[in-house]
Amino acid sequence: MKQFVLLILMMPVVVRVSFCQDQTIKRDEKPVLQGTIKVIAKSYGDSVVLRWAPSDSWAWNKLNYTGYIIQRITLDEKDNAKKELMTPVPLKPYPLEKFKTVFKSSNTNAAIAAQCLYGRNFDMGLRKGQGAIEDEATVSDARFSYTLMVADYDAGVAMATALRFADKNVKKAGKYLYRVMPAGTVSQGRVDTGSVLVENNTTAVNAKPEIAEGIAFDHLGELHWARNGMWSGFYIERSSDGGKIFTLLNSLPFISSRPDPAALKKDSSKAKLFALLQTQHVYIDSLPKNYTNYVYRIRGINAFAEISDYSGSVTISGKDLTAPVAVNMLNPQFVSGRSIKLLWKKDFIEGDCKGYYVTRARTINGPYETLNQQILPAATTEFTDNFAFLHGGNFYIVVAADTTGNIASSVPAMGLVPDNTPPSIPVGLKGNIEKNGRVNLYWTANKEDDIKGYKVYFANAPDHVFTQVTTGPDTALQFTDSISLNTLTKEIWYKIAAVDYNNNHSEFSAAVQLKKPDIVPPTAPVATNIVVQKSGVAMDWIQSSSADAVSYTIYRAEEKQKPVPVARFKHIPGIISFHFTDTTVTPNTNLVYMARTIDEDSLQSPFSLPVMATIHHTAQRAAITTLKAFYDIKAKLIHISWQYTETGDYFFILSAAYGTDSFRPIRSFDKQKNSYNDLNPEKGITCRYTIQAIWKDDSGNTMFGQPGVVIIPQ
Incomplete structure (x- = not known):
């Protein structure tokens, strides 16, 4: 109920409000509760009325005990100030007995104020311990808020709760500064003085609220109007005879509370309503009859218990928003050719049921097209579609409609025209492989109108079994695959197959061979x-x-x-x-x-x-030309011999070349050696031999001579 505090604090701009600054608490002082008195005023020419409210429930409780005093400072044309105490006796709430004598027992506002001031706890089921303290604080806040609310609605109650003062000793065009302050010391806290400056001119013309819009629902009407802080509550009236006679719908002023943000966190589905309630009052009324015009108007009541003039009126006419009961679809039946018969039943036909529309789509999620331009009578229970899709599914929804346009859709039901013909073989498959292993495939679309999509397959060799890559048919005419290039295979093959809506598969397309980019360097020689x-x-x-x-x-x-x-x-x-x-x-x-x-x-x-x-820089000596080689069939060896009679310190290197191999050294000998047997030569090859003398003092080596050649028989 704390929202009612704002009803007093946010008032018309006929007054100017100022407040005393809070005093700084010294370091050695214990922290105390801080509060203030908010004051507004309104001039009537012959009087000035003050209204005020403490800022907190604890301050309200303290000030009910100490009371309020009012000081008036009269300012002349030169702003000279004359101070006067307007309340020699502090203003305090009426005692309970005075409430009983001053107000009639039928005065609800006075009864609420008395209960808030002197009644027992609103809720007797208080918790214990810390919970009891919290509950008592909540009860205190509620007493405070309800008191402020009824003080706004009833000037006498405002006087009785010490929240209103009328100064009748004023002059027209006079300028007055009023200060409302605690009559005594407030224990355990401080309440600052509130003040307001008033120029006692002719009272302003009373404003009035305006209804922003009226929205019609089924037996319900909803009114919206702006929150502007001017009004403490509203009276709503309704007329059913075109605005001749109005009836008051609420005996107590109506106000819609702003939503609690914590509640929005618990239920986000109400976000739209919460956003509306932040800026608008919302009133919902039950309408006795649909399609009857009801005229609404409102009046506002402000913090001075003044009731505004009537707002402009709005008219609301409720309308039937209740849809008929949906039909129960039976399984569609194939008849012949392209004909499918639909059957349904409806357990109860409402009096305002106008009939049915039959809709069809290729997929369960639509889009659906209407098959009958003229609505089918309400007693109809079947319909034959003579132009069903030949390929793929036919999904049907029967829509029931009433005379006011409300509709209800059945659950979709599927019918099929038998189709065993596979699509044609896809053509135009081509592609490439990028160096990051990305495979790009492209192909030409099939000409059939019932193609559901294409499946892609691959193999590492054209004679291997092709494995499906895609998870299912895809409508795209391209496909991207990712492969590893660190493999032994250098190519990869792809094929595709077309699939129709009846899951018929075409034969494989011709395979496309793609060469993998080489990212592995060759081995060195x-x-x-x-x-x-x-x-x-x-x-x-x-x-x-x-x-x-x-x-x-x-x-x-x-x-x-x-x-x-x-x-x-x-x-x-x-x-x-x-x-x-x-x-x-x-x-x-x-x-x-x-x-x-x-x-x-x-x-x-x-x-x-x-x-x-x-x-080395050495001289070349003449080649050794005496080398001979022959094959000894019995010993199965090649005998090599040579003659070289040069003097000096040298040795021999014998080189051989077997078959198509190049020459390579096979043995070295000192200079006394002049023969060598090459054992177990390979059959059927040609063996070549050459010898070189190498001087140890680098004085020169012989060149390679003409090789001796031996052909080994098979």
Whole structure:
């Protein structure tokens, strides 16, 4: 009930209100309750009436005991002040006995005020302990609020509760400052003085409230009008004869409370109503009859117990908003061709039931179209749809309508025209794979009008079983998949199938083969058989094991220098290695050789393991030309011999090349050795041998001579 406090505090602008500032509490003082007296005033020419109210229930209780005193300060044209005490005896509420003698027992407002001041607790079921303290505070707030309310509604009650004072000793156009203050010390707190400045001019024309709108419902009417703080309550009147005779609907003033925000948190469904009640008063009236005009008008009552003139009137006519009972749909039945028969029943046909509309949709959620332009009579229980959809479902809703336009819809029922024909095979499937593994597929739409969607399938090989990727038919003409590129398979295949509304599936489309982007670099080649010759540095490179290798780049770096490319070779499938001789070397240098593989997606392998070669400045000696080799069939070995009679400190290196392999050193011998047996050679291959003399003092090595060749029989 605290909202009624505002009815006194927020009054017309015929007065100017000012309040004393709260005094600062010193540090060594104990905290006390703070309150004030709010004062308003209205001039009538021959008198000035004051109304006031304490700001809190505790202050009201204290001031009922100490009483109020009123001081008037008369201001002349020069604003000279003359102070007068208007209440030699403090104003206090009437004793209970005086209430009984002054007011008739039928005066409800006086009875409420007396009960608030002197009655027992409103609720005898108070809790104990801390709960009792809280309950008593709530009861005190209620007594305070109800007292302020009835003081607004009845001037005599306002006087009796010491909340009103009439100053009749005033002059017209006089300027007066009134101060209302406690008559004594308020224990356990402080209540500040309230003041108001009044110019006693002719009283202002009484305002009146206005109804903003009237809304009609089924046997109900709802009135809205603005909250503006001017009025403490309202009287509502209604006329059923066009405004000739009005009847008062409420004996006590009506006011609609602002909603409690805590209640909104508990029930958010009332948010719209709560928002309305923040700015509008809402009054709901029961209408005896629908379709009868009822005229409404209101009057306001302010804090001075003045009743306003009548507002303008609004007319409300209730209307039937009760829908008929919906029909019960039976299972639709296929007849033939495109015909489906609908059946329904209605247990009770209302007197105002006008008939039915039959609606149809492809899906249960609509949109629905009306099949009959003319409403079917109320006694109808069947309808035949001769143009049902051939493909997919037919969902039907029967709508019952009454004479005032209220409708009720049945539960949807589905009918089917049998369809066993699958869609045509989808065409135009194409796509691509991005480097992040995103697969983009596109295709051409089927021409059938009953296509529900498409399913997408994939396989890692064209002869594998294709697995469905999509969860169900999708109407889109494109699909995005995500795959891992770190796999052994380099391609992926996709197919699609079309699905109609009867779940018939087309045959698979032609598969589209998509190549996966290569993100794995190839393996590097491996250097072998490094030989420093007079013509340069010779070496063999074992090719990369990567299936998509395309070429190789050989790099050379001198000591402490960056490697630079010196040669490029194509990858030749089917061979193990390729040979490279670097003829651009310079004497007395240390060289490092590395190589990289390039695949068909231009990815490069890491550098191979480096190999080193040292180029010495030595003279080249003549090749050894006496090497001979023959195959001993009985011993199953190859006998190699040579003759070399040069003097000096040297040794021999024998190199061999088996089949298509390159030459590589196989043995070394001191200079006294002049033969060697190569045991268990492989059958059916060609073996080549060459020998070189290497001087230990770097004075020069022999060049490679013409190789001895032996063909091993099968």
